[in-house]
Amino acid sequence: MKDRGKVCILLSGFVGEYNDGFCYGIERQAEVLGYKTTVYSMLNFERLNTNDEECVFENIPFDQYDGVMFIERSFSAHKGVGRKIDGILKKYCKVPTMVLGQSDYFPDKISMNNEAEFEMITDHLIEEHGCKNLYFLGGLKEHNSKRIAGFLTSLSKHGI
Numbered sequence: 423m424k425d426r427g428k429v430c431i432l433l434s435g436f437v438g439e440y441n442d443g444f445c446y447g448i449e450r451q452a453e454v455l456g457y458k459t460t461v462y463s464m465l466n467f468e469r470l471n472t473n474d475e476e477c478v479f480e481n482i483p484f485d486q487y488d489g490v491m492f493i494e495r496s497f498s499a500h501k502g503v504g505r506k507i508d509g510i511l512k513k514y515c516k517v518p519t520m521v522l523g524q525s526d527y528f529p530d531k532i533s534m535n536n537e538a539e540f541e542m543i544t545d546h547l548i549e550e551h552g553c554k555n556l557y558f559l560g561g562l563k564e565h566n567s568k569r570i571a572g573f574l575t576s577l578s579k580h581g582i
Contacts, residue, residue: 537571542572
Protein backbone atom coordinates (compact mmCIF):
# COMPACT_ATOMS: atom_id res chain seq x y z
CA MET A 423 0.00 0.00 0.00
CA LYS A 424 1.24 3.48 -0.85
CA ASP A 425 2.21 5.66 2.12
CA ARG A 426 -0.48 8.29 2.61
CA GLY A 427 1.30 10.44 5.18
CA LYS A 428 2.59 10.66 8.72
CA VAL A 429 0.70 11.12 11.98
CA CYS A 430 2.23 12.31 15.24
CA ILE A 431 0.79 10.85 18.47
CA LEU A 432 1.35 12.59 21.82
CA LEU A 433 0.58 10.75 25.02
CA SER A 434 1.69 10.23 28.58
CA GLY A 435 3.60 7.06 29.43
CA PHE A 436 2.57 3.87 27.63
CA VAL A 437 1.66 1.94 30.76
CA GLY A 438 -1.22 3.25 32.81
CA GLU A 439 -4.97 3.55 32.49
CA TYR A 440 -5.47 2.51 28.88
CA ASN A 441 -2.76 4.56 27.17
CA ASP A 442 -1.22 1.55 25.49
CA GLY A 443 -4.65 0.60 24.11
CA PHE A 444 -5.11 4.07 22.59
CA CYS A 445 -1.67 4.00 21.05
CA TYR A 446 -1.73 0.47 19.66
CA GLY A 447 -5.26 0.94 18.32
CA ILE A 448 -4.32 4.15 16.53
CA GLU A 449 -1.13 2.62 15.14
CA ARG A 450 -2.87 -0.52 13.87
CA GLN A 451 -5.59 1.48 12.12
CA ALA A 452 -3.06 3.95 10.69
CA GLU A 453 -1.05 1.05 9.25
CA VAL A 454 -4.17 -0.41 7.63
CA LEU A 455 -4.86 2.98 6.03
CA GLY A 456 -1.26 3.47 4.88
CA TYR A 457 -0.17 6.11 7.41
CA LYS A 458 3.10 6.08 9.32
CA THR A 459 2.97 7.00 13.01
CA THR A 460 5.47 8.41 15.45
CA VAL A 461 4.74 8.38 19.17
CA TYR A 462 6.08 11.05 21.48
CA SER A 463 5.73 10.29 25.15
CA MET A 464 7.21 11.14 28.49
CA LEU A 465 7.85 8.66 31.26
CA ASN A 466 6.23 10.24 34.27
CA PHE A 467 5.90 7.06 36.34
CA GLU A 468 2.68 8.42 37.84
CA ARG A 469 4.64 11.09 39.70
CA LEU A 470 2.78 14.28 40.41
CA ASN A 471 5.89 16.40 39.79
CA THR A 472 7.15 16.05 36.23
CA ASN A 473 10.12 18.41 36.67
CA ASP A 474 8.93 20.21 33.50
CA GLU A 475 9.87 17.21 31.32
CA GLU A 476 6.94 18.10 29.07
CA CYS A 477 9.12 20.81 27.50
CA VAL A 478 10.47 18.04 25.22
CA PHE A 479 7.22 18.33 23.23
CA GLU A 480 8.38 21.80 22.08
CA ASN A 481 11.10 20.11 20.00
CA ILE A 482 8.79 17.99 17.86
CA PRO A 483 9.09 18.87 14.14
CA PHE A 484 5.30 19.24 13.72
CA ASP A 485 5.68 20.50 10.14
CA GLN A 486 6.94 17.03 9.13
CA TYR A 487 3.54 15.51 9.96
CA ASP A 488 0.18 15.59 8.21
CA GLY A 489 -1.67 15.59 11.52
CA VAL A 490 -1.35 15.26 15.27
CA MET A 491 -3.36 13.19 17.75
CA PHE A 492 -3.01 14.51 21.29
CA ILE A 493 -4.23 11.93 23.79
CA GLU A 494 -4.91 14.52 26.49
CA ARG A 495 -6.87 11.94 28.44
CA SER A 496 -3.64 10.02 29.07
CA PHE A 497 -2.46 12.97 31.19
CA SER A 498 -5.42 12.66 33.57
CA ALA A 499 -3.12 12.39 36.59
CA HIS A 500 -1.29 15.51 35.40
CA LYS A 501 -3.92 18.02 34.30
CA GLY A 502 -1.36 20.83 34.37
CA VAL A 503 0.87 18.92 31.94
CA GLY A 504 -2.03 18.39 29.53
CA ARG A 505 -2.70 22.14 29.57
CA LYS A 506 1.00 22.90 28.96
CA ILE A 507 1.06 20.56 25.95
CA ASP A 508 -2.16 22.16 24.70
CA GLY A 509 -0.28 25.48 24.78
CA ILE A 510 2.74 23.98 23.00
CA LEU A 511 0.46 22.71 20.23
CA LYS A 512 -1.19 26.10 19.87
CA LYS A 513 2.19 27.82 19.64
CA TYR A 514 4.21 25.38 17.49
CA CYS A 515 1.80 23.13 15.61
CA LYS A 516 0.17 24.31 12.38
CA VAL A 517 -1.13 20.95 11.10
CA PRO A 518 -4.61 19.53 11.89
CA THR A 519 -4.82 18.34 15.49
CA MET A 520 -7.31 15.99 17.09
CA VAL A 521 -7.55 16.01 20.86
CA LEU A 522 -8.90 12.96 22.68
CA GLY A 523 -10.07 14.38 25.98
CA GLN A 524 -10.43 18.06 26.80
CA SER A 525 -8.73 21.06 25.24
CA ASP A 526 -8.36 24.54 26.67
CA TYR A 527 -7.12 26.06 23.41
CA PHE A 528 -8.68 24.25 20.48
CA PRO A 529 -12.23 25.50 19.82
CA ASP A 530 -12.68 22.87 17.09
CA LYS A 531 -11.84 19.90 19.29
CA ILE A 532 -13.84 16.70 19.01
CA SER A 533 -15.59 15.97 22.27
CA MET A 534 -16.20 12.36 23.19
CA ASN A 535 -19.84 13.00 24.15
CA ASN A 536 -21.18 15.47 21.61
CA GLU A 537 -23.65 14.50 18.90
CA ALA A 538 -22.92 17.45 16.60
CA GLU A 539 -19.17 16.89 16.69
CA PHE A 540 -19.48 13.19 15.87
CA GLU A 541 -21.76 14.09 12.97
CA MET A 542 -19.15 16.63 11.82
CA ILE A 543 -16.25 14.18 11.91
CA THR A 544 -18.31 11.50 10.13
CA ASP A 545 -19.29 14.08 7.48
CA HIS A 546 -15.59 14.87 7.05
CA LEU A 547 -14.65 11.22 6.56
CA ILE A 548 -17.38 10.79 3.94
CA GLU A 549 -17.05 14.11 2.09
CA GLU A 550 -13.30 14.72 2.22
CA HIS A 551 -11.93 11.17 2.20
CA GLY A 552 -14.65 9.34 0.30
CA CYS A 553 -15.22 6.78 3.06
CA LYS A 554 -18.37 4.71 2.57
CA ASN A 555 -17.68 1.60 4.65
CA LEU A 556 -17.52 3.05 8.17
CA TYR A 557 -17.42 1.25 11.50
CA PHE A 558 -18.22 2.90 14.80
CA LEU A 559 -16.85 1.89 18.19
CA GLY A 560 -18.86 3.98 20.62
CA GLY A 561 -17.44 2.95 23.93
CA LEU A 562 -19.54 1.87 26.88
CA LYS A 563 -23.20 1.58 25.91
CA GLU A 564 -24.41 3.78 28.76
CA HIS A 565 -22.18 6.65 27.58
CA ASN A 566 -22.41 6.55 23.80
CA SER A 567 -25.96 7.51 22.77
CA LYS A 568 -24.99 11.03 21.60
CA ARG A 569 -21.99 9.75 19.67
CA ILE A 570 -24.00 7.06 17.92
CA ALA A 571 -26.79 9.54 17.12
CA GLY A 572 -24.32 11.91 15.42
CA PHE A 573 -22.74 9.05 13.48
CA LEU A 574 -26.13 7.74 12.29
CA THR A 575 -27.36 11.24 11.38
CA SER A 576 -24.36 11.68 9.10
CA LEU A 577 -24.78 8.27 7.50
CA SER A 578 -28.47 8.98 6.84
CA LYS A 579 -27.69 12.43 5.45
CA HIS A 580 -25.29 10.86 2.94
CA GLY A 581 -27.57 7.94 2.03
CA ILE A 582 -25.31 5.32 3.61
